[in-house]
């Protein structure tokens with residue numbers, strides 16, 4: 001049978017009686033698919049697999065534990081036969097054919113009246129693939145199309161008007177590969193994208209030409225679009241029936257005002273989904289080879305902004321302090337930590353523009369870092385990491401490195417080589 005002899009259509013089986021003959025794994029899979037489509041399924045088989053028995057026991061289908069009778073096809077809309085015995089399947093198919101009922105015969109693909117495609121569902125899109133009678137090829141194609149839909153590489157965006165909604169999508173620190181699959185997919189479905197200055201901005205170039213991008217990016221101390229206005233835009237666009245993606249840098253709930261935006265949308269009757277992102281607080285240090293915890297060096301970390309009162313943060317080199325938006329007040333922050341007891345030779349790393357081509361790493365100590373930053377013109381966006389974990393960075397100067405931390409020797413006492421520049 002040639003592929004052009006197939007008429008592709010979709011059966012709407014909700015509430016319609018269908019018949020499955022056979023009790024093995026293929027019959028169980030097909031029965032499950034038919035149940036998912038809302039059909040009223042009867043299974044005829046002397047023996048049934050556990051999966052079929054469970055479905056029957058929970059009342060989802062009717063199992064007739066006996067051999068097939070020609071009268072079983074009476075009154076059904078669709079038949080699947082998968083008994084594993086070619087002669088029985090042929091009989092079922094012939095009985096269905098005689099009554100002009102479509103039948104899939106699992107044991108004789110060539111003569112089967114209907115074929116089951118390889119199917120995947122992504123959101124409200126169902127794809128079904130026939131591939132020249134080669135089921136493995138059909139499954140491989142199905143998986144590739146489903147992945148491309150899930151990752152947003154294919155246009156899943158609705159063309160018909162729908163109810164508006166807002167998705168707060170954490171875009172990660174800037175590299176387009178560091179957004180989540182869910183976030184990428186929602187971006188591919190957006191009618192309107194409300195974008196930050198930070199985050200995976202390259203992805204904006206890939207949006208369809210009719211997707212509207214509203215730029216609301218802030219820099220520390222400079223908010224061209226105030227937060228209240230951003231909230232208002234989100235609600236207004238969603239209430240106009242648009243699917244809005246609020247594409248944010250990092251994670252929406254880490255020093256990103258995502259909570260306020262979500263709350264405002266909900267208060268105004270707009271459905272919101274929050275998609276977590278890879279926060280810059282953890283990932284940007286990693287871009288410079290700094291783990292925020294490391295066995296033998298640090299067991300915990302605090303993430304604060306440079307505007308915060310630092311006196312509450314544990315001031316010990318084995319508790320990593322991560323400062324976001326901290327460049328302008330670096331001198332004050334370093335002094336505050338030192339005043340709380342953090343040793344002056346505690347290593348400090350600053351990572352500017354993490355994951356971007358212009359990424360730059362500056363490493364010093366609590367005593368020296370403010371001067372270094374001022375001398376080299378360190379600027380936002382930057383993540384500042386304070387603590388012994390900075391020693392692990394390949395960018396750390398040789399004298400920072402100590403052999404006394406290791407993942408292989410947990411709890412070994414820590415001996416820190418003093419930094420010559422710290423005094």
Ligand SMILES: C[S@@+](CC[C@H](N)C(=O)[O-])C[C@H]1O[C@@H](n2cnc3c(N)ncnc32)[C@H](O)[C@@H]1O
Pocket residue numbers: 173174198199220249250251252253254255256278279280281284323324325326351352353354355356380381382383
């Ligand atoms: C308003 S905060 C938002 C943080 C975000 N919600 C997150 O989870 O990463 C912005 C700050 O994040 C930091 N930041 C974000 N992306 C960065 C990057 N690629 N490189 C360096 N710092 C970054 C900087 O400290 C910047 O000032």
